[in-house]
Amino acid sequence: MVDFLSIMPDLFWTDHGTGAEKNRFVELDSWTEFLDWAVGRMPVVAHSIGLSLGSAAFDDDDYVEQLADWHRRYGFLWHSDHLSFAQVRSASGHEQHAGMAVPLPYDFEVLDMVAGRIRALRPKLPSPFLIENAVTYLRFADEDMSEPEFLNALVRQSGCFILLDLHNLHTNARNHGFDALDFLRRLDLAAVMEVHIAGGGEIAGMYTDSHSGACPEPVWALLEEVLPRAPNLKGVTFEFHDSYFPVFGAAGVHAELARAKSIWSRHRGP
Amino acid sequence: MSLESFQRALCDLVASPDLCLAVREDSGAALAAYTLTARERERLAAVVWQRGMSTNCTLYRSNRITPVYTLLPFTCRALGGQFQPLIEAFWRARVFGDGQFLSEVDRFGMFLRRRIAEGGVASPFAGELLAFELARNELAFLPRKAALERVAALPAPDPAAPCALHPLARAVAFSHDPVALLDAAAAGALPPALPERAALVVLSVVTGALTVLQIPEPARLACRLTAEGGALWPLASLAPDLARAGLLVAAAAGGTAPGICGESMLEFTNFRAP
DSSP: OOSOEEEOGGGGEEEOOTTOSSOOEEEOHHHHHHHHHHHTTSOEEEEOSOOOTTOSSOOOHHHHHHHHHHHHHHOOSOEEEESSEEEEEOTTSOEEEEEEEEOOOOOHHHHHHHHHHHHHHGGGSSSOEEEEOOOOSOOOSSOSSOHHHHHHHHHHHHOOEEEEEHHHHHHHHHHHTOOHHHHHHHSOGGGEEEEEEOOOEEETTEEEOOOOSSOOHHHHHHHHHHGGGOTTOOEEEEOOOGGGHHHHHHHHHHHHHHHHHHHHHHHHOO | OHHHHHHHHHHHHHHOHHHHHHHHHOHHHHTTTSOOOHHHHHHHHHHTTSHHHHHHHHHHHHHHHHHHHHHOHHHHHHHGGGHHHHHHHHHHHSOOOSOOHHHHHHHHHHHHHHHHHTTOOOOSSHHHHHHHHHHHHHHHTSOHHHHHHHHHTSOOOOTTSOEEEOTTEEEEEEEEOHHHHHHHHHTTOOOSOOOEEEEEEEEEOTTSSOEEEEOOHHHHHHHHHHHTTOOOOOHHHHOHHHHHTTOEEEOOTTOOOOBEESSSOOBOOOBOOO
């Protein structure tokens, strides 16, 4: 049922922070034992959450080196992170975490900054680098370009690929009232190497990307749209937050994987 | 600088519904501390009216409370109605540093200890449950394999020689019956009071799973005396269960000193036979 595994490397270690004198990244034995077991059995890809590529004032060379070290150990087929930021410098100059992935305005200034950071990152990670389209509950007025235009330009300027999260797209389209199919028509689907699907729910009057269960029907419809039109797509990942497992159960996860696989087989062959 | 300041302002808004309300009231004054372009200022003044900003504030609070509630569930239950004002006071006092679960929980633990020491926490159990959960969390995130290899390289502990607590074990002091207290916390049914009884338990993940051993009274007293600067006592003979469970190891030169996590935060180590 599972053809490849996408792991979030950040969850496999405790990061004692940039100020740690030694042993900044302490790996969790039980987690790495599982990874050691998995890499011998199926391809593994890395989906990190700590690069904070959209931050105007954040660079963490040790973190990048830790990721590179894991690439050497585990041979990840590709590496992805998010088009957003989570780290800023507080007014007192200390690291401050946003507590969530904060969206970026799609401006030329931001494009230049993120493209530059990805260009600097790519030689350090020995695999293709993918950027994931963001989920955003805010809309910024007067942006220089649309999200598909921004992503297309980012691909051109940085040499990255796209991790197209269809649930993020669905969430944004639903909350902000735009047509997800039109978004797909304007996105360079040849740059899409991985697709994420997931489920969500309502929080504070908005539909959110909570990874809480089954994919909604519109996400399946978007997957049907994308699969025949993304020639470089290599895999579809179902994202699910383990805290919902007692409710959703193994059967629930299995059903989502089976449906995704059936759609993949119909469009791309077994 | 401008984009950096814009991002910091956005983070501050997500973290503070009060700041969002202040920007709604008077964006010029509320954003005066940030270096912004006119477009950035207008954007921030606009997003605080969007429904999505409430969602962001909710998500921030949910994401920030998750480590504390996940890793300190008994402590949260003991705090009861005081939990919300205390966690909000903590959030006002400390930014969400690096976003790491363990460091956020440790920082909240330090904050709460101070409040307990100042008499600002009503629950009589909060201190010992906090000590228990911080010790349990620390053990859960330790590199177990490396610690076991380190201990395997040591000579077998000799009752007549200095010994120390296993690096994968922690001692926690209780001032109420630990069995009754932990059972009640696990059941979510903490009573208003329990009879006071000093006790010392040792948590361990030596076998892979968490085990909890209560130290016999003579050994507990010996530990306290040692911790308070008194003579060193033969712990292996006073607490043979610890020795049998492999929780006492030969003291390695320069090794880390295990401490009693609890009301006094006294340290003890290297129990020498007299």
